[in-house]
Amino acid sequence: MPLNALTGSRVRERRLALGLRQAEVAKATGISASYLNLIEHNRRRIAGDVLRRLAQALATEVDALEEGAPDDLAEALRAAAQEPGGERAELERLDEYLGRFPGWAGVTAGLRQRIGQLERAVAALNDRIAHDPHLGAALHEVLSAVSSVRSTAGILAETEDIEPEWRSRFHANLYKDSERLARGAEALVTYLEGAEQDATAGTGSPEEELDRWLAARGWHLEGDAAAEAEALSTDVARDMARRLVAAHSADVKHLPDGAFDAAMEAAEGDPLRVAARMGSSVLSVMRRIALRPGAVEGLVVCDAAGALLLCKPVPGFRPPRFGAGCALWPLFSALTRPFQPIAAELVMAGRNGDRFAARAYAEATFPDGFAGVEVRQAGMLLTPLAGIASAAALRVGATCRICPEGGCPARREPSILAGI
Structure with missing residues (x-):
């Protein structure tokens, strides 16, 4: 069923969400309750004027009733269907699901994104355990200290006639090994806490964290972007943000706002012509065009x-x-x-x-x-x-x-x- 054929379903869902009766909405819209009932069951097409009055009565926008969920939500649900178990999803009824239950669709897409983030976090931690040389060294230090403590303690416990001089030496070794074990365990815990924070700080991946940061800024790097970049939670995301901010600063230096706007107008927005007029690289011009405040x-x-x-x-x-x-x-x-x-x-x-x-x-x-x-x-x-x-x-x-x-x-x- 095409999404635009589900306008009536969205009208019904919106009315029920507001707790309104059909008669109330029909009266406010200037149509009969029976006609509204046919509309809600997708048995009558809605004229533009009636749709505007319905949107007003339901305190929503016409586009919300007419178009339904955005494309990126539909794409997220299609991507969710490719996960294990998704073969049972009725993809042929996706438009109907989006039209009737946009809220639940958003929740489903959000959960799928969060699951993906957690899976990548687990994969990152597994990779660290398997290949991280720092983690391997920390574990080796702890195990070595444990072995030394166990060996010394075993000698003291099993040997009754140890001379006082040797007993003192064993006690000193036991103290030193226990200190080494404590330091190694503390270093290991600190390292693991840092690794877990890097992998599970809600970022999913450095690329996703960078994208969310840019989206929150409206995809422009004006103002204090350099300082804000340092607040990102992972080293990789911070490094990518620093390089992007540095590239943007260089672009602005070679393509200052006033001269750039004038060149854009004279070149009718053609990146090649702008680059030729200002002696800049074409990719720099493309970044300046796309990363301006309000750029479409x-x-x-x-x-x-x-x-x-x-x-x-x-x-x-x-x-x-x-x-x-x-x-x-x-x-x-x-x-x-x-x-x-x-x-x-x-x-x-x-x-x-x-x-x-x-x-x-x-x-x-x-x-x-x-x-x-x-x-x-x-x-x-x-x-x-x-x-x-x-x-x-x-x-x-x-x-x-x-x-x-x-x-x-x-x-x-x-x-x-x-x-x-």
Whole structure:
């Protein structure tokens, strides 16, 4: 059942949540109770004027009744369905679930995200136990001290005719070993507490913590971003934030606000033309465009391995934070052709078919000169578009696992939405 056919169900759920009777809402809307009953059971379409009056009577927005849950919530539930046990989920009724129970849908998506965070925390702790040299050294010190204490105590307990001089030596050794054991145990506890805090401080992963911090700031780095970055809970997240803030500061220095705004207006927002006018790198211009206060553009930056370094989402486009993105993104085409601009119109596969103007560009640098290696990065700037997609538009997804596009030639793994 299409989501827009569930407007009546959302009207009913909203009315029941407010504790209102059908007759009360019908009177406030200026329609009969019987007609409202048909609407609530999705047996009558709702005219625009009636929908506006219903939204007013129910103290909500028209969009909340007409559109229902946002796309990212639907994507989160589809991702939850790929977890063990998710094969029993009725994905063909997902729209109905979102329309009738948006609150429960949000709770389910939130729980899935929290479970993922805890699983990654457990994996991180297991990895530390298995491979961390500091943890291994701490455990070795404790076990060594325990063995020494046990050996000395055994000699004292089992040998009755020890000379006083040797007994004093054994007592001194026992005291020293017990002190060593106490210090080792204290160091081990301190280390484990720090490791647990790093892994379970509610961050899930450093990348997620960085994204939440940026989202809380509105995806801009003005003001005291450098000081706020130091409050992040993990060393990795702080390091990533410092590097991003440093890059932004360098971008602002080379592209100051006044000159940048003037160049943007003169170049009609074209990153290549802005970079040429101001003698800057194209990726710096892309970051300045996307990380301005109130910017509507999205931005994805990757390294030469295709790993996503920066992922600023926009409504309708949410790149995966873990795993690979869609192979059809112009980002990856640009990565193989540095210094060659690539522009494309994108249509997101799925129900809404959100459109974007994508501009991708890759740059290569040689920080260590001729004797060093090439460091390559690519960026893709996304500008939301309105209206109907053109025939030349490229259909893309977020990642194969939750992409509904059938028959995609670039698919690398089956979609959990196959057959729906």
